[in-house]
Amino acid sequence: MRKLVTAAFVSLDGVMQAPGAPQEDPTGGFTLGGWTVNYWDEPMGAFMDGIFTDPFALLLGRKTYEIFAAHWPFVGKDDPIGKAFNAATKYVATTSKEPLTWENSFGLRGDAAVEIARLKQQDGPDLLTQGSSGLLQTLLAHDLIDELRLLTFPLILGPGKRLFGKGAKPAALKLTASSVSTTGVIMSVYKRAGEVETGSFAMAEPSQAELARRERMKREG
Numbered sequence: 001m002r003k004l005v006t007a008a009f010v011s012l013d014g015v016m017q018a019p020g021a022p023q024e025d026p027t028g029g030f031t032l033g034g035w036t037v038n039y040w041d042e043p044m045g046a047f048m049d050g051i052f053t054d055p056f057a058l059l060l061g062r063k064t065y066e067i068f069a070a071h072w073p074f075v076g077k078d079d080p081i082g083k084a085f086n087a088a089t090k091y092v093a094t095t096s097k098e099p100l101t102w103e104n105s106f107g108l109r110g111d112a113a114v115e116i117a118r119l120k121q122q123d124g125p126d127l128l129t130q131g132s133s134g135l136l137q138t139l140l141a142h143d144l145i146d147e148l149r150l151l152t153f154p155l156i157l158g159p160g161k162r163l164f165g166k167g168a169k170p171a172a173l174k175l176t177a178s179s180v181s182t183t184g185v186i187m188s189v190y191k192r193a194g195e196v197e198t199g200s201f202a203m204a205e206p207s208q209a210e211l212a213r214r215e216r217m218k219r220e221g
Contacts, residue, residue: 001120001121002119002120002121002122002123002124002125002126002127003120003126003127003146003147004059004116004120004126004127004129004139004144004145004146004147005051005056005126005127005128005129005145005146005147005148005149006128006129006136006139006145006147006148006149007051007128007129007130007148007149007150008129008130008131008136008148008149008150008151008163009036009151009153010150010151010152010153010163011035011152011153011155011156011157011160012152012153012154012155012156013156013157013158014162014163014164015157015158015159015160015161015162015163016131016133016160016161016162016163017030017033017133017157017160017161018030018032018033018034018035018160019033019034019035019036019131020033020034020036020037021033021034021037022034024067025063025067025161028159028160028161029159030159030160030161032157032160035153035155035157036151036153038183039153039154039181039183039184039185040183041181041182041183042182043179043180043181043182043187044151044181044183044185044187047149047151047179047187048081049080051128051149052080052081052084054125054126055125055126056084056088056125056126056127056128057088057089057090057091057124057125057126057127057128058085058088058089058090058091058127058128058129058130059091059093059116059119059127059128059129059132059135060090060091060092060093060129060130060131060132060135061092061093061094061131061132061133061134061135061136062092062093062094062095062096063131063132063134064130064131064132064135065090065092065094065100065102065105067131068085068102068130069100069101069102069105072085072086072102073086073102073103086102086103086104087104088104089104089105089106089124089125090102090104090105090106091106091108091116091119091127092105092106092107092108093108093112093115093116093132093135093138094107094108094109095109112135112138113138113139113141113142113144116138116139116144117142117144120144133161133162133163134161136163137165137167137168138167140164140165140167140168140169141167141168141169143169143171145192146191146192147189147190147191147192148173148188148189148190149187149188149189149190150163150186150187150188150189150190151185151186151187152185152186152187152188153184153185154183154184154185170195170196171192171193171194171195171196172192172193172194172195172196172197173190173191173192173193174190174191174192174193175188175189175190176189176190176191177189
């Protein structure tokens with residue numbers, strides 16, 4: 001069975017849109033494209049290299065696929081990430097009939113959740129997502145992500161495409177690695193840890209004021 005790993009750049013308020021350049025994804029009037037560029041340093045490069053160390057197949061949404069297909073095949077043979085991406089199998093969740101021209105690309109044109117669940121059951125390298133905020137909402141809603149590798153940047157972007165949308169299911173995670181770049185980027189690895197366990201710091205015998213507050217909350221909704 002294959003593991004599904006989500007790697008993402010994300011702002012402190014959860015935005016992941018257009019991290020690499022202003023022209024990358026201006027949809028919705030997003031004007032802050034390229035927000036990761038000035039934070040890059042050697043520890044971040046090492047963290048990213050670690051993501052690509054083991055064999056992987058890329059799992060992408062159509063828009064991210066088009067961004068990558070217009071860039072990585074043209075970076076030159078000496079670029080290590082370009083070399084890895086070009087050689088990897090690319091699975092693309094899409095409803096478009098446009099041809100997938102990047103080498104080793106395969107379209108997932110049915111129900112994305114069903115197709116990806118099927119891929120996970122097969123033998124092969126781990127599935128690795130990059131970007132693909134729309135696809136991630138489907139993966140989160142169907143509880144298909146096994147591991148999150150996040151680079152959280154110390155900035156607030158406001159409106160934009162987010163990592164965690166309304167469809168995300170509650171889940172507990174275990175932090176298995178964490179480090180900080182010289183520019184304040186928190187690099188974290190999270191793995192699944194079952195269901196969310198709740199508790200309470202409330203008094204065993206609530207006060208009359210607390211009981212009244214609870215009743216008021218019920219009425220107000």
